[in-house]
Structure formats: C-alpha cells, structure tokens
Amino acid sequence: MPSALVSTEIVIGTLILVAAVVLATTYLRRRYIAGGLPLTLCAMRPAGTDRWRLGLIRFGDNALEWFTLGGVSLRPRHRWLRQRLLLDAPVPLVGSEAIPLLPEASRVPCTDGDDDFELALQGPDYTALRSWQEAAPPGYNVNVA
Structure with missing residues (x-):
C-alpha cells in the first residue's frame, strides 16, 4: 500500500x-x-478559409503584430505595416459564425498589399484599432518629435 x-x-x-x-x-x-504596448485578444483568418485562430494583436509604432494565443514563440506570426493596412467596415458575427471567447465580436475585412485576411474584434478593440490606424502621421516612416 x-x-x-x-x-x-x-x-x-x-x-x-x-x-x-x-x-x-x-x-x-x-x-x-x-512590452508596454497595447495588447488585445482577437481572432484572425486568412482569406479563403473558414477557421478562426485566436491570438493577440499588439499595436506597435508602425506595425500591427499578431501573435498566436498558445505556444512559446515570442515573435509575431503576422506583421502588417500601418501605411499598407486597409480596414473595411466591421460586420457583426452572428449565429454559427460567432466565436465563444469573443462575445459580440465583429469581423473586419483587411488588406495588406496583396494579402487579404479578416480580424474578429470586440467593439472597443475595433475602435482602438481604427484609432491606431488613423492616428498615423501622413507619409511613410514619418517621425514626429
């Protein structure tokens, strides 16, 4: 025993x-x-797929970076430059399209050059993303002191 x-x-x-x-x-x-930058929970899916992948997005100075939710990697899986990133109007996720960890999220179609993808964000997080993108000074690599 x-x-x-x-x-x-x-x-x-x-x-x-x-x-x-x-x-x-x-x-x-x-x-x-x-690292002291805004970080929020979101989901991402590439164009042409139906599967959402949960992750974290970080609003950097010149780029939006997406990290997988699980794992040990400290590098972003995707990185989109602010000047190339185009956001379309959000569309609410309803019914079977809803994501359980993101209640009342909206799907935001995005384009980065030739790369099309969608982000799923909750209301305040979408507002933060839109504000972050629109707050960029005009021009490429412009530094404001």
Whole structure:
C-alpha cells in the first residue's frame, strides 16, 4: 500500500508542477509580448478559409503584430505595416459564425498589399484599432518629435 500512495503523490505532484510551469510560461510570455504596448485578444483568418485562430494583436509604432494565443514563440506570426493596412467596415458575427471567447465580436475585412485576411474584434478593440490606424502621421516612416 505505501508504494501505491507514494506513486500517486508523485503523479499528482508532477501534474501540479507541470500546470504551474505552463501558467508561469503563459503569463511571462504575455508580459514580454506586450512590452508596454497595447495588447488585445482577437481572432484572425486568412482569406479563403473558414477557421478562426485566436491570438493577440499588439499595436506597435508602425506595425500591427499578431501573435498566436498558445505556444512559446515570442515573435509575431503576422506583421502588417500601418501605411499598407486597409480596414473595411466591421460586420457583426452572428449565429454559427460567432466565436465563444469573443462575445459580440465583429469581423473586419483587411488588406495588406496583396494579402487579404479578416480580424474578429470586440467593439472597443475595433475602435482602438481604427484609432491606431488613423492616428498615423501622413507619409511613410514619418517621425514626429
């Protein structure tokens, strides 16, 4: 009996340790990705697909960067320059198209040169994205002091 009890304790302790490492890694990754810049939850899907992928977008100085929600990568999966990014009018996601982790989200068709994709954002996050894009000074790589 004591050996079964010890084995159970080892398994439970290992599972708790693994869960703590996963939570700590997720927290530290998100803190590092944010780096003092606005970061928000959104979903993205390339043109021609039906599958939404949850992720985080970061509003940088000259680019919008999209990171996968899970994983350990500290680099953005997609990066769109502010000057090339075109946003269309948002369309509410309803019925089977709705995303459970983004209630009352809207689909925003986007274009970056030849690359077409869609972002799913909640109302305040869409407003922040639109404001971020429109706040850019005119011209390419213009620095305002």
